[in-house]
Amino acid sequence: MIALPTQLPATVQEIQNLSENDYCLLFSQIWEEEQDPAWREARCLSLQLPRQFLPLREGDRFAGEVSLPPMRFTIEPPGSNIGYEVDSERMPTELRQIWERRITKVKARTAFSPFVAQTLPSDDWQGEKADAFPLYRLAGITIDHATGLSLGLPGLIQQADGKQGWVGASGLVFEAIQKIAKWYGEGDSETAATCRAVASKAPSTMAEAIQLILLLVRATGAWNYGRLDVALGSFLKHDLDQGRLTEETAVDLLVDFWKAISRHDNHFNNRVILGGLGRSDPKASDAFALLALKATARFGEKQPQVSVRLSDVESDPLWEPSLDCLATGSPFPILYNDPEIIPAVQSVYGVSFEEACQWIPYGCGEISLEARTASSPNAVINLAFVFAQCLEEVHPSSRDLEALWRSYEARVELLANATGEAQSTIYEILGKDAPCLLASSLNVTARERGLPLLEGGALKVFAVTETYGNTNVADSFAALEHWLNEDSSFCLGNWREKETAGCPAFGNNDDRSNFWMSRVHNQVCTSVLESGKNLAVGGHAIVWINNNANNVLGALTPATPDGRKEGERLANGNNPHPGRDRSGLTALLQSLGLISGANHLGVVQNLKVSPDLLTKHRAALRAALEVYFLGGGTQIMFTVIDQEELLRAMDHPEEYPHLLVRVGGFSARFVELPREVQEEIVARTAYGQ
Amino acid sequence: MDNELVTGWVFDVHRFSLNDGPGIRTTFFLQGCPLECLWCHNPESQAYPSKMTAHECSKVRELPLNEALAMALSDQAFYRRSGGGVTLSGGEPTVQHRFVSAFLHELGDRGIHRCLDTCGFLARQQLASLVPLVDLFLFDYKATGELHKKLMGQEADLILQNLNFLLDQKAAVWLRCPLVPGVNDQLAHLEKIASLSQRVEKVTILPYHKSGVHKYGESGKVYGLPEATEPSTEQIAVWQQQIADFGGQNVMMG
Numbered sequence: 001m002i003a004l005p006t007q008l009p010a011t012v013q014e015i016q017n018l019s020e021n022d023y024c025l026l027f028s029q030i031w032e033e034e035q036d037p038a039w040r041e042a043r044c045l046s047l048q049l050p051r052q053f054l055p056l057r058e059g060d061r062f063a064g065e066v067s068l069p070p071m072r073f074t075i076e077p078p079g080s081n082i083g084y085e086v087d088s089e090r091m092p093t094e095l096r097q098i099w100e101r102r103i104t105k106v107k108a109r110t111a112f113s114p115f116v117a118q119t120l121p122s123d124d125w126q127g128e129k130a131d132a133f134p135l136y137r138l139a140g141i142t143i144d145h146a147t148g149l150s151l152g153l154p155g156l157i158q159q160a161d162g163k164q165g166w167v168g169a170s171g172l173v174f175e176a177i178q179k180i181a182k183w184y185g186e187g188d189s190e191t192a193a194t195c196r197a198v199a200s201k202a203p204s205t206m207a208e209a210i211q212l213i214l215l216l217v218r219a220t221g222a223w224n225y226g227r228l229d230v231a232l233g234s235f236l237k238h239d240l241d242q243g244r245l246t247e248e249t250a251v252d253l254l255v256d257f258w259k260a261i262s263r264h265d266n267h268f269n270n271r272v273i274l275g276g277l278g279r280s281d282p283k284a285s286d287a288f289a290l291l292a293l294k295a296t297a298r299f300g301e302k303q304p305q306v307s308v309r310l311s312d313v314e315s316d317p318l319w320e321p322s323l324d325c326l327a328t329g330s331p332f333p334i335l336y337n338d339p340e341i342i343p344a345v346q347s348v349y350g351v352s353f354e355e356a357c358q359w360i361p362y363g364c365g366e367i368s369l370e371a372r373t374a375s376s377p378n379a380v381i382n383l384a385f386v387f388a389q390c391l392e393e394v395h396p397s398s399r400d401l402e403a404l405w406r407s408y409e410a411r412v413e414l415l416a417n418a419t420g421e422a423q424s425t426i427y428e429i430l431g432k433d434a435p436c437l438l439a440s441s442l443n444v445t446a447r448e449r450g451l452p453l454l455e456g457g458a459l460k461v462f463a464v465t466e467t468y469g470n471t472n473v474a475d476s477f478a479a480l481e482h483w484l485n486e487d488s489s490f491c492l493g494n495w496r497e498k499e500t501a502g503c504p505a506f507g508n509n510d511d512r513s514n515f516w517m518s519r520v521h522n523q524v525c526t527s528v529l530e531s532g533k534n535l536a537v538g539g540h541a542i543v544w545i546n547n548n549a550n551n552v553l554g555a556l557t558p559a560t561p562d563g564r565k566e567g568e569r570l571a572n573g574n575n576p577h578p579g580r581d582r583s584g585l586t587a588l589l590q591s592l593g594l595i596s597g598a599n600h601l602g603v604v605q606n607l608k609v610s611p612d613l614l615t616k617h618r619a620a621l622r623a624a625l626e627v628y629f630l631g632g633g634t635q636i637m638f639t640v641i642d643q644e645e646l647l648r649a650m651d652h653p654e655e656y657p658h659l660l661v662r663v664g665g666f667s668a669r670f671v672e673l674p675r676e677v678q679e680e681i682v683a684r685t686a687y688g689q
Numbered sequence: 690m691d692n693e694l695v696t697g698w699v700f701d702v703h704r705f706s707l708n709d710g711p712g713i714r715t716t717f718f719l720q721g722c723p724l725e726c727l728w729c730h731n732p733e734s735q736a737y738p739s740k741m742t743a744h745e746c747s748k749v750r751e752l753p754l755n756e757a758l759a760m761a762l763s764d765q766a767f768y769r770r771s772g773g774g775v776t777l778s779g780g781e782p783t784v785q786h787r788f789v790s791a792f793l794h795e796l797g798d799r800g801i802h803r804c805l806d807t808c809g810f811l812a813r814q815q816l817a818s819l820v821p822l823v824d825l826f827l828f829d830y831k832a833t834g835e836l837h838k839k840l841m842g843q844e845a846d847l848i849l850q851n852l853n854f855l856l857d858q859k860a861a862v863w864l865r866c867p868l869v870p871g872v873n874d875q876l877a878h879l880e881k882i883a884s885l886s887q888r889v890e891k892v893t894i895l896p897y898h899k900s901g902v903h904k905y906g907e908s909g910k911v912y913g914l915p916e917a918t919e920p921s922t923e924q925i926a927v928w929q930q931q932i933a934d935f936g937g938q939n940v941m942m943g
Binding site for chain 1: 715773
């Protein structure tokens with residue numbers, strides 16, 4: 001018999017004071033009592049949200065730090081999880097068995113068709129050797145700031161008042177958030193005063209607007225902040241006009257905001273978007289963006305991931321301020337090319353130009369439409385693993401590269417179908433389990449349509465599959481082709497005996513590696529898009545992004561003919577395998593630009609540059625990037641090479657062949673310099689830049 | 690000779706080169722040099738293509754003109770956007786006169802900006818033939834008076850005459866002057882640099898650096914300036930002031 005707490009707690013403080021066991025017992029009790037999915041979610045969140053927000057820390061300008069309780073409903077908890085889920089280590093033993101059947105992820109896995117279950121047998125993408133895996137989450141949700149900020153918490157509550165179904169239920173959740181704001185409002189601090197204001201009315205200052213955004217994003221369980229220049233531009237202008245803020249104190253405030261954002265860090269999210277087409281007041285937004293970039297430079301941390309959409313590659317006013325920020329050594333902003341991306345987004349999502357203008361990158365670089373889509377990357381295909389398996393099955397004496405291509409292509413098509421279907425099922429099960437009240441209430445089209453996000457509310461629900469190892473597959477095909485051409489006795493089974501020296505490799509802008517990269521990329525994009533036509537959801541597209549999965553998956557992948565050893569990492573995003581680009585920056589940029597915006601939902605490019613390029617040689621760097629963007633490049637992110645980077649280059653020269661340094665009256669490849677000169681340059685760089 | 694059959698001996702190619710003329714450039718480093726500067730940081734580039742040792746042969750590539758051109762053309766969009774182009778450097782590029790003129794012709798036909806990085810030690814007639822093919826000369830001037838022969842192995846006279854010739858021809862010239870403390874930084878030389886600066890578009894001072902020294906061991910050659918030291922920041926500032934006092938104009942520190 002499970003003992004329940006005798007009295008249900010009414011205040012935030014009482015909920016905070018509950019023991020972990022009592023909290024779980026209560027959560028479980030509510031779950032059992034309430035059968036209606038919308039009211040079950042609302043009541044569970046009314047307990048969970050007051051529990052998950054943490055008390056203010058000394059010196060915090062903004063409230064909103066969270067720590068998830070062991071039993072919860074959330075859209076994107078750490079790891080691969082979704083909906084109702086538990087941390088079984090932290091919950092009462094007697095509840096563990098009961099809850100196994102209630103976990104949304106388990107329900108989704110159980111609901112897979114035999115085809116999906118057989119093709120994607122494992123969820124353990126970090127530990128099992130396989131070519132594809134499903135993931136379970138609702139990543140990339142952003143909220144409709146315009147609605148939140150114009151209505152405020154009282155307005156959001158009022159709009160739900162007396163309504164039926166999920167809209168009515170969402171009122172209960174907004175009331176819980178209001179209680180939390182009031183709880184934070186107890187006390188004399190400036191932060192407390194801001195929170196009291198947020199609890200009682202729609203925000204009228206930038207500080208209040210920031211505070212409300214933090215509470216709503218964190219309560220929703222989202223990780224990305226969307227177009228803050230649009231959301232906050234008018235508040236900034238108003239505060240400056242009223243003399244409430246100066247530019248300097250506004251930057252201070254944004255640094256505090258960035259601090260609050262970065263406190264909640266899973267390494268891959270916390271995107272802040274600035275610039276681009278489709279903003280209601282571009283002038284006010286640009287003014288905000290300029291200060292946001294200054295705050296980013298001053299904050300100097302790896303979060304938030306500030307990203308700039310350049311609406312015009314030649315004359316965007318955010319170009320130079322972006323380069324100013326990068327010149328401080330910050331890896332931000334990440335730069336995006338609107339004119340290339342918007343038509344591609346129109347085509348892939350099948351939306352209008354105006355709708356496509358609301359595109360934003362989230363997380364590691366996936367493209368969503370702000371507060372409109374559900375397009376979580378819920379599957380992984382390891383193309384290098386697919387290729388290695390196909391090569392293993394080839395007859396050792398075969399010289400038929402096209403036959404190898406066909407078997408690779410067939411397997412990718414099969415995985416495209418399986419991953420698409422799996423994601424469709426995951427969305428369906430989550431949609432049945434809960435309306436995702438906050439993600440739905442704060443979604444532009446779901447509000448308009450009066451439908452929950454996953455039940456017709458979202459403008460588009462998309463299956464999105466992450467691909468890895470693309471470069472290694474392209475380089476492997478190019479290497480095999482090279483050996484077949486130069487050696488008439490070479491058979492595909494003999495590839496392990498060959499040296500890769502002299503083989504074409506992606507990143508050098510040569511015909512053969514370019515050909516294979518285009519072929520590999522287009523094939524997976526097209527297969528996946530095709531598979532989307534048969535799904536219940538709106539479509540299926542790939543992303544080719546940058547996180548540490550290239551390392552994790554690489555460790556489980558056999559050796560490949562491109563020279564990658566067994567267990568070695570895979571190339572990262574649309575980039576050469578480390579060290580294989582040996583033809584200079586212009587060749588690299590032309591190779592990267594091969595991958596246009598078409599047919600996918602996000603591809604990322606890394607570029608390591610020396611600080612010199614952002615200072616002394618900025619005009620040349622900007623010219624090179626303009627050529628890249630005008631030639632079809634979509635995105636670029638920088639590492640401005642610092643002391644540590646140079647030290648690593650000394651220890652691992654093979655990874656830095658393209659690093660040019662200015663020695664005296666001439667330039668040299670850093671790794672070709674003798675040790676003592678390297679040491680000298682390391683010392684000079686640290687002080688000089 | 691048909692341009693398709695012309696080849697050049699090239700010991701390196703730098704793409705996205707930013708210090709050999711304006712904008713983004715592709716710099717071709719050609720083998721062979723008539724001077725033997727004691728501080729040369731590319732000693733393996735000195736031997737003429739016909740007299741290379743096995744060590745040098747392993748580093749140098751015979752590049753057909755059409756391949757060199759294809760390499761240069763592939764970055765054309767970058768040159769156009771940045772005001773850049775192609776630089777022929779060395780060694781001393783004019784040692785391979787036929788390749789150089791053919792290459793410059795082809796580049797000119799395609800509207801690509803051309804720099805020639807030269808030590809200035811070449812026959813007048815040869816230089817004259819290059820004037821219409823070059824948009825900007827990067828011209829080295831390394832020592833004044835007697836010292837020139839001691840440090841470079843040849844007199845300065847021809848070099849200065851050639852420089853005057855280029856300026857008389859209204860050619861665009863950037864002067865490049867390596868300075869080694871205690872070796873070629875005499876006041877007379879700084880004064881000469883200052884006076885020349887009034888006639889060229891720009892002067893770049895290249896403070897001495899020891900980075901090439903290790904190559905001597907590899908190539909079996911003996912380094913001619915074992916005692917030379919790199920200038921301090923203060924020393925560089927002193928040079929800058931001295932040149933300015935002599936009336937130097939548009940003098941940059943490289």
